[in-house]
Amino acid sequence: MPDTPLWTSAEIAAATGGTLSGAAFEATGITYNSREIAPGDLFLALKGARDGHDFAAAAFAAGAAGAITEHPVEGGPSVVVADTLRALEALGMAARDRTPARRGAVTGSVGKTSVTQAIKAGLDLAGPSHASIKSYNNHIGVPLTLSRMPRTTERAVFEIGMNAPGEIAPLSKMVRPHAACVTTVGPVHIEAFADGEAGVAAEKAAIFEGLADNGVAVFNADVAFAAVLDAGARRAGARIATFGSAAGCDARLIDFQPNDEGARVRAELFGKTIDFPLAQSGFHWGLNSLCVLLMLDALDVPLDTGLAALSEFQPLAGRGQTLVVHAPGGDFTLIDESYNANPLSMAAGFRSLGARPLPATGGRRVVVLTDMLELGDQSEALHEGLSGPIDAAGLDLVHAAGPEMKRLYDDLPGSRQGLWRETAAELAAEAAMLVGKGDIVMVKGSNGSKASLVAKALAALGSPSSSDAPRAER
Structure with a gap:
């Protein structure tokens, strides 16, 4: 617990224009998710798809010191404000200014x-x-x-x-x-x-x-x-x-x-x-x-x-984190780029994959792709346009999932076509078919098209050694 609280109830009230309901309190952290409450936290009852006020009791039971709410709640003290989101903004700017x-x-x-x-x-x-x-x-x-x-x-x-x-x-x-x-x-x-x-x-x-x-x-x-x-x-x-x-x-x-x-x-x-x-x-x-x-x-x-x-500084999870997977069919290298994707990051990823040396014992440079999202009426052209960067990088094999990536898949020469499936989940179910001994495999796609399912399935084909994963790209 910090010696100095992050916020006192008096400071919260002053910053937000709210009124204290219940006993004065001191908070050491702040969250709007009642499942993330640590003892001493301030619970913020935001209204969204679900009303945070409904979870105030659970937050107090988990150890919340107080809350910011739009009306008094049971279970503990709160600073009552007109709008909890506006109160969060005011609190943030007060933190900035102090x-x-x-x-x-x-x-x-x-x-x-x-x-x-x-x-x-x-x-x-x-x-x-x-x-x-x-x-x-x-x-x-x-x-x-x-x-x-x-x-x-x-x-x-x-x-x-x-x-x-x-x-x-x-x-x-x-x-x-x-x-x-x-x-x-x-x-x-x-x-x-x-x-x-x-x-x-x-x-x-x-x-x-x-x-x-x-x-x-x-x-x-x-x-x-x-x-x-x-x-x-x-x-x-x-x-x-x-x-x-x-x-x-x-x-x-x-x-x-x-x-x-x-x-x-x-x-x-x-x-x-x-x-x-x-x-x-x-x-x-x-x-x-x-x-x-x-x-x-x-x-x-x-x-x-x-x-x-x-x-x-090491690659972040889903953003280039690399590991060696010891699979029954032989070791392969997995590059997890599954968190997000767009045409710029795709081209950069292909170039980086193409520059990686293969093991002396052999292997392929393989890419597993799921749909890029939020591209509007340019989606078709931008997916088909990935074939150029793939060719320039000299990649050996492309597996793909999703209706938009089908456009790219159909534009590839047969020698580069691996598997295509309608969804990432279907492709993940065939993970063992996507990779072979010595391969370097990059998984990339938009978060919403579930590329992470394929990355997890490939990692699950074996358990990385403690010295190999996670580690910087090699």
């Missing part, structure tokens, strides 16, 4: 969560820090992450996402970051944007609207809509720091070489040549690492500290 912590914010079509956590790794080495967990990047996750920020925090980083226009700017204004970045822009969630990727770029650029005075705008200068990001940063009056592969970028990627330990990066940072190791071998991590270094610099983290963090 600490001098320097704050960063991350958005982008690809790589938000991994870049956020890599930045957090650098912040951890620099002093007391705080960050989003999982993908807590929406209208609930952002204020919840803010409200959980300890008083002693020196630096923090927040992930900000979107599904539709108009979502990013309000969240950025809530965080009020000192530095904000856009990892990349691509055809993700484009079904919600009448003007396609241009609309996505404008929405991503909206993260700069929330910047604090003298804030830093970091963005990928290689993307097709970099001018949109640049214009958004200039409107915000930000200091601009770009990363990319062209001359003129503040952080310029010169070379990226995968190796047995991950990769080696050569770059120029503010005109100085640097050479450093990564624990990641995916080619997209060349630019990702430069984005991380620019954000850490803007948050007053020394370069050596940032490089040390990157050298140890």
